[in-house]
Amino acid sequence: MIRLEHVTKKYDQRGRPSVDDLTLHVAEGTTMALIGPSGSGKTTVLRMINRLIEPSSGVIIVDGKEIANVDPVILRRHIGYVIQNVGLFPHLTVDENIAAVPRLLGWDEGKIRQRTEELLHLVGLDAAQIARRYPKHLSGGQRQRIGVARALAADPPILLMDEPFGAIDPIARGRIQNEFKEILAHVRKTVVIVTHDIDEALKLGDTIALMRDGQVIQHDTPNVILQQPADTFVTDFIGADHALRRLELFTVSEVMMLGEIGNAIATISRDATLHQALSKMIALKIDRVMVTDASHVAIGTITRDAILAI
Ligand SMILES: Nc1ncnc2c1ncn2[C@@H]1O[C@H](COP(=O)(O)OP(=O)(O)OP(=O)(O)O)[C@@H](O)[C@H]1O
Numbered sequence: 080m081i082r083l084e085h086v087t088k089k090y091d092q093r094g095r096p097s098v099d100d101l102t103l104h105v106a107e108g109t110t111m112a113l114i115g116p117s118g119s120g121k122t123t124v125l126r127m128i129n130r131l132i133e134p135s136s137g138v139i140i141v142d143g144k145e146i147a148n149v150d151p152v153i154l155r156r157h158i159g160y161v162i163q164n165v166g167l168f169p170h171l172t173v174d175e176n177i178a179a180v181p182r183l184l185g186w187d188e189g190k191i192r193q194r195t196e197e198l199l200h201l202v203g204l205d206a207a208q209i210a211r212r213y214p215k216h217l218s219g220g221q222r223q224r225i226g227v228a229r230a231l232a233a234d235p236p237i238l239l240m241d242e243p244f245g246a247i248d249p250i251a252r253g254r255i256q257n258e259f260k261e262i263l264a265h266v267r268k269t270v271v272i273v274t275h276d277i278d279e280a281l282k283l284g285d286t287i288a289l290m291r292d293g294q295v296i297q298h299d300t301p302n303v304i305l306q307q308p309a310d311t312f313v314t315d316f317i318g319a320d321h322a323l324r325r326l327e328l329f330t331v332s333e334v335m336m337l338g339e340i341g342n343a344i345a346t347i348s349r350d351a352t353l354h355q356a357l358s359k360m361i362a363l364k365i366d367r368v369m370v371t372d373a374s375h376v377a378i379g380t381i382t383r384d385a386i387l388a389i
Pocket residue numbers: 090091097115116117118119120121122123124
């Protein structure tokens with residue numbers, strides 16, 4: 080759990096605060112995406128949580144403890160940190176990079192080796208192929224995965240990520256976002272992820288906090304942000320197609336009528352999004368499709384009206 084209470088950060092005593100009386104709560108085991116224009120204070124918020132930056136005033140509580148009273152080195156051992164371009168140690172191999180924090184913590188070598196292999200597998204890399212390479216011999220996407228593996232190495236309860244996938248090309252980024260979501264489903268962490276990308280925020284965030292001028296304008300679930308944007312700033316930020324984006328948050332199985340197998344002329348998987356279902360209906364000029372399960376067996380129907388009613 081992370082809680083900020085009336086936190087202000089002024090880099091310059093005479094200037095405007097970069098973070099302005101901010102109160103924010105990230106519930107245990109959830110992911111909050113922090114999004115907003117350049118200079119709105121996102122990175123400052125993130126770095127105050129692991130004490131790379133000290134607030135000018137206010138209180139930050141991590142796992143029930145006020146962090147001003149926790150030794151920063153001890154605090155950071157409980158907080159994984161992933162940044163853009165990763166910051167891997169160039170003179171260490173992949174496995175040595177991942178092992179850095181466990182070694183600091185005095186783990187024995189057998190346990191470290193086992194953990195390194197497990198993490199490489201978790202982030203979708205082949206240990207036999209990659210463990211002994213140096214960072215400069217990896218692709219950008221591979222480096223980013225190693226960055227995530229390294230942050231998870233000592234199993235910290237909290238993960239802070241500053242535009243972790245920003246430097247990766249859009250196709251690889253989509254894939255790595257999906258994989259990261261999958262990883263989070265297995266390892267329960269409290270995560271704050273800073274991003275410029277609304278699609279990334281919608282995909283990864285259990286909640287999204289939109290920042291402007293050092294303040295949070297709205298902090299809600301993706302569904303509420305898309306359905307009830309707090310003001311025109313939020314509306315502009317989420318884009319004109321926000322009604323359609325909302326349909327990406329739900330799957331067919333959540334809206335379909337189970338057991339009702341009519342004579343629809345097309346089928347769709349129950350795991351497809353409502354956006355995909357509606358696209359199919361529009362393309363085929365029909366108002367219902369048959370829903371199938373993983374074995375392609377028809378299990379029900381979904382109608383255009385049910386989608387539009389959501
Ligand atoms: N070390 C510093 N000294 C002085 N001002 C700073 C410092 N770091 C950040 N700022 C200022 O604080 C404000 C917020 O910066 P911050 O990096 O937190 O924003 P951001 O939302 O993360 O931006 P971006 O999306 O561009 O990374 C900006 O006006 C920035 O110029």
